[in-house]
Amino acid sequence: MSYSGGAAVVAEDVRKSYGDVRAVDGVSFAVSEGEFFGILGPNGAGKTTILEIVEGLREPDSGSVRLLGESPWPRKLSLLPRIGVQLQASSFFEKLTAREQLETFGSLYGVGAATAHEMLELVGLADKADTREDRLSGGQRQRLSIACALVHDPDVVFLDEPTAALDPQARRNLWDVLRAIQQRGKTIVYTTHYLDEAEILCDRVAIMDHGRILALDAPATLVRGLEAPTRVLLERGALPPDTARELPGADEVVTDEVSLTISTREPGKVLSALAELGSLDGLQVRTATLEDVFLQLTGREYRA
Structure with missing residues (x-):
């Protein structure tokens, strides 16, 4: 399937309101294939809402979104195998080990056990394969959540604050995982409150507030433009x-x-x-x- 200009994601004048609150107020951006794209903003800026609209989890009030050349809303079964989603709050199947979690997620997409083991290797959890999910540390659970989003080898990966609530060591360990994902040719769209992290990892960032994009460019370009x-x-x-x-x-x-x-x-x-x-x-x-x-x-x- 082809889509124009090498863009994995295109959002044009997207709007979403909840009563009098304009959660997303005319947002436009495009994400290239293989790009690491960050969406930054304070609490309530509209980051999660625009991410959920692009993922096809919410319907916009107006505007358009193209995800891998298709509109994600209404939900299209053809798109689901091509995207991976890691939400702010992760849910796992009860009483399953890390390996069993991945094998179960993978089976939903016809993925075999060998691929599940490969994902455990990628996120550094091979030694925890037989450990139940509820006995993993916070950082290990985050890595398992990302592995579940990747197990079916999607083209675009959406990560909503993947390093939230992690200690500095676990957060930097997860940076290596995110770099490895991009090196596999995946497009990554993610939100974070960690500005140092975004500056290091992202090819470009969009800074949002009050539902609007205030600036969009490479981190180094935005810093130079500040002339501080x-x-x-x-x-x-x-x-x-x-x-x-x-x-x-x-x-x-x-x-x-x-x-x-x-x-x-x-x-x-x-x-x-x-x-x-x-x-x-x-x-x-x-x-x-x-x-x-x-x-x-x-x-x-x-x-x-």
Whole structure:
């Protein structure tokens, strides 16, 4: 089956409201085959809703979606074997081991036991094959959930906050799994609250808020477009604030109980001057990140 322009997903002016709440308000984007595409946004931004519309789990009020060249709504049986879905809350069959879970999911698509074992290898659970799902750790359950979404070898994989509630070690382990999935030629569309993760993994990201896409591009391109200053941090007392303000290239100097921070758009000049003064010990250089872009677009107010 062919679809135009190498696009695995195309959404055009998609809208979805619940009463007076516009959960998705005119969203448009396209995801290329083999792309790792992230949808970012604060709580209530509309991330999960647009994902569910693209997956065919919800009907949009208006607009159009093409998934692998077809409309996902009403649900099309021809599309189901070609997509894999991992939701925020995963449900498993009770009292089955990791291997039995995958074999059961696979059997729904006519997939044999050998493929189920291959998926366990891919997500690093081969040594837990005979462990019941309810005895796996949180990170292991997340990996099993992703394996279930992949067991039938889909073309497009949808992951809704796959690393939520994981400890740092488990989260980074799962990054390796996600990279391995993409290396197999799969298209990945996912949501996350972890901006560092999206910056590392995604080819492009869409930043959403109040049901709309505020920015869409490669993470590095969005960061460059922010034109934020570089921050040079020194330990408090390493340099008098007045001396720091006189450094070539220094735009602003701020001190607190721990450090002295120099903001600059010419970091080379500042660093050269600090080197001449012998003030490089404990120095840190921080450039803008995707988190800075996110906060500029969506604000810093906490949302539960």
